[in-house]
Each structure stands twice: as structure tokens, then as C-alpha cells.
Amino acid sequence: MGKNKKLCIILLRLLALGTTLSAAIVMATSKESTTVLNLTFDAKYDNSPTFVFFVVANGIASAYTLLVIFLPSNGFIPLIIVALDVIVTLLLTSSISATLAIAYVGKKGNTHAGWLPICDQVPNFCNQVTGGVIAGIAGLVIYMMVLLHSIHSVLNPLLF
Numbered sequence: 001m002g003k004n005k006k007l008c009i010i011l012l013r014l015l016a017l018g019t020t021l022s023a024a025i026v027m028a029t030s031k032e033s034t035t036v037l038n039l040t041f042d043a044k045y046d047n048s049p050t051f052v053f054f055v056v057a058n059g060i061a062s063a064y065t066l067l068v069i070f071l072p073s074n075g076f077i078p079l080i081i082v083a084l085d086v087i088v089t090l091l092l093t094s095s096i097s098a099t100l101a102i103a104y105v106g107k108k109g110n111t112h113a114g115w116l117p118i119c120d121q122v123p124n125f126c127n128q129v130t131g132g133v134i135a136g137i138a139g140l141v142i143y144m145m146v147l148l149h150s151i152h153s154v155l156n157p158l159l160f
Contacts, residue, residue, distance in 0.1 A: 005153060010069060012146045017065040019139035020092070024058035027051060027099075027132035032125035043118065043125040050102040051129070057095035058136060061088050061143065078154045085147045092140045096133065103129055 030051075031044040045051040064084065071077055106126060109117035119126035 005149075006073070009146065009149055009153070012142060012149060013065050013069050016139055016142040016146055017062055017069075019135050019142055020058040020065065021062040023132050023135035023139055024055045024062060026128060026135055027058070028055045030125050030128035030132065032122040032128075034121045036121055041121065043122040045129070048102055050098045054095045054099040054132070054136065057091045058139065061092055061139065064088055078150070082147075082150045082154050085143075085150050089140070089143050089147050092136065092143055096136050096140055099129075099133055099136070103133060 027045050029045075031042070033040060033042050035041070045055065065088075068081055068084075071081065103126075105115060106129070107117055107119045109115050
């Protein structure tokens with residue numbers, strides 16, 4: 001692999017590491033308390049399994065990205081990296097889509113199920129969750145570019 005291609009993929013992976021790690025940290029630190037009808041209500045990320053899944057998925061993606069940066073790029077390792085890149089990209093996609101669904105219900109509620117929106121009572125929590133989701137989406141987009149670059153760099157020499 002050429003020096004420019006290697007530098008490009010390392011920079012993309014570092015950018016992906018930054019965004020996925022940011023998404024995990026922002027979501028994991030989201031917490032707010034409010035009082036409704038003399039009852040104290042705590043809104044925190046670990047109240048929802050979906051938000052926990054989001055934090056874990058972004059943490060896995062961050063750890064994997066950090067590990068892959070230091071792996072050599074010879075032999076069968078690039079093929080394994082492409083397969084793992086696909087898995088991590090799918091993991092991020094599923095965590096973001098599940099988180100968006102729950103965040104939407106938190107923002108808008110669901111009148112058919114009788115679920116009330118909570119963002120009016122805990123706006124800082126909802127803003128922080130929104131920030132985490134935005135960072136997660138940015139990480140996913142960057143990871144898709146990493147995946148396309150990995151596929152291109154591995155398959156191009158094999159096909160031509």
C-alpha cells in the first residue's frame with residue numbers, strides 16, 4: 001500500500017475514533033433531574049437499554065479502531081480488517097437507528113401507546129442525547145468512508 005493511501009486511512013480511522021469516542025462519552029454523561037408533581041425524576045442514559053447499546057457499540061468501535069491503526073498491512077490481515085470493518089459499520093448503524101427511535105419517542109411521545117414526551121421536563125438531557133446521536137452519525141459516515149477505502153485497497157490489487 002502506498003504511503004499516501006496509508007496516511008489517508010490512518011487519518012480517517014483517527015477521525016472515526018474521535019467521533020465514536022465522543023459519541024460514547026457524550027451519551028454516557030447525559031443525566032438530568034427534574035421534579036414533576038412533587039416526584040423527583042432522573043433521566044440518565046442507563047435508564048434505556050438502547051442508549052446503553054449505543055454507548056457500548058461506540059466504545060467497541062473506538063477500541064477496534066485504535067487496535068487496527070497499529071496492525072500491519074500485509075498477508076491476510078487486510079482481508080480480516082475489511083470483514084471486521086463491515087461488522088463494526090453494521091454495529092454502529094444498528095445502534096444509531098435504535099437510539100434515534102427511542103430519542104424520537106422521548107421528544108415527541110406516542111399518543112397511541114400513551115407515552116408522553118419527556119424533553120419538555122428534561123431539556124438538557126435531551127440536548128445531550130441529541131449531541132451524542134449527531135456525533136454517532138458523523139462517526140458512522142466516517143466509518144462508511146473507512147469501509148469503502150478498505151474494500152477498495154484490498155480488492156483493487158486482487159481484481160487488477
